[in-house]
Amino acid sequence: MKSKIISLCAIAIGIFSGAQSLAQYSSTPPEKSPMPMKPEMTEIWEPEVKVVTPAKVLGDAPSDAIILFDGKSLDQWVSQKDVTKPAPWKIVNNDHMEVVPGSGGIQTKMSFGDCQLHIEFSAPDIVESVGQGRGNSGVFFQNRYELQILDSYNNRTYRNGQAASIYKDHAPLVNAMRGPLEWNTYDVIYTAPRFKADGSLDAPARITVLHNGVLVQNNVTINGLTLYVGLHTYPSAHGDDVISLQDHGNKTQFRNIWLRKL
Numbered sequence: 001m002k003s004k005i006i007s008l009c010a011i012a013i014g015i016f017s018g019a020q021s022l023a024q025y026s027s028t029p030p031e032k033s034p035m036p037m038k039p040e041m042t043e044i045w046e047p048e049v050k051v052v053t054p055a056k057v058l059g060d061a062p063s064d065a066i067i068l069f070d071g072k073s074l075d076q077w078v079s080q081k082d083v084t085k086p087a088p089w090k091i092v093n094n095d096h097m098e099v100v101p102g103s104g105g106i107q108t109k110m111s112f113g114d115c116q117l118h119i120e121f122s123a124p125d126i127v128e129s130v131g132q133g134r135g136n137s138g139v140f141f142q143n144r145y146e147l148q149i150l151d152s153y154n155n156r157t158y159r160n161g162q163a164a165s166i167y168k169d170h171a172p173l174v175n176a177m178r179g180p181l182e183w184n185t186y187d188v189i190y191t192a193p194r195f196k197a198d199g200s201l202d203a204p205a206r207i208t209v210l211h212n213g214v215l216v217q218n219n220v221t222i223n224g225l226t227l228y229v230g231l232h233t234y235p236s237a238h239g240d241d242v243i244s245l246q247d248h249g250n251k252t253q254f255r256n257i258w259l260r261k262l
């Protein structure tokens with residue numbers, strides 16, 4: 001009896017420790033289990049899951065988010081042309097910011113790796129140009145991998161360069177773009193690339209994107225730097241880095257940007 005209790009404890013410790021995986025048991029036929037399973041043997045209690053207060057309005061920041069832009073202040077951002085200078089874009093009506101064409105991109109002061117990002121954007125109110133020239137901007141994760149922003153409302157361009165594409169890497173599953181006078185949302189789950197000790201790639205970055213609540217990128221692999229010219233490959237090893245927003249010469253607007261580190 002004593003040995004049975006000891007072996008039960010050993011099984012329990014095996015389940016509750018390490019990777020907390022139950023896979024080893026699901027692959028063992030019940031008739032070969034060393035002893036009958038009890039419900040408690042597959043319950044994991046510790047550590048308790050952290051409580052987060054969700055926002056009252058869907059799309060607003062939950063309690064554990066870092067607010068990157070609240071419509072009123074660019075304090076979390078700097079100029080990409082000179083990172084010692086404030087972000088040169090315009091705040092409009094204490095509601096949103098707008099790209100100042102020619103002023104250069106902006107980037108966060110903080111660096112990030114794996115994250116959940118919420119960002120809202122609107123194409124310029126006055127529709128100008130066509131294709132890649134219309135409402136072009138972009139969100140660069142780790143300052144390298146671009147989730148394209150474009151006015152893709154009734155505006156054809158190459159499919160792997162339209163709104164919600166991973167630029168020249170993956171076309172979006174569908175085009176969920178709203179008209180230029182409306183706001184769009186991106187909700188992103190980004191997994192940074194992993195590198196080996198020798199600097200070579202261990203695992204590429206992955207990304208899931210919802211555009212206005214519609215799944216457009218389903219945990220796709222990012223195949224390297226999202227270059228305009230040339231095939232995409234990975235750079236040398238890098239760690240966390242800033243998130244940047246592109247100045248592509250169009251007055252794209254942004255609001256309600258928040259992030260959760262994962």
Ligand code: MG
Nearest residue numbers: 136137138149
């Ligand atoms: Mg772009």
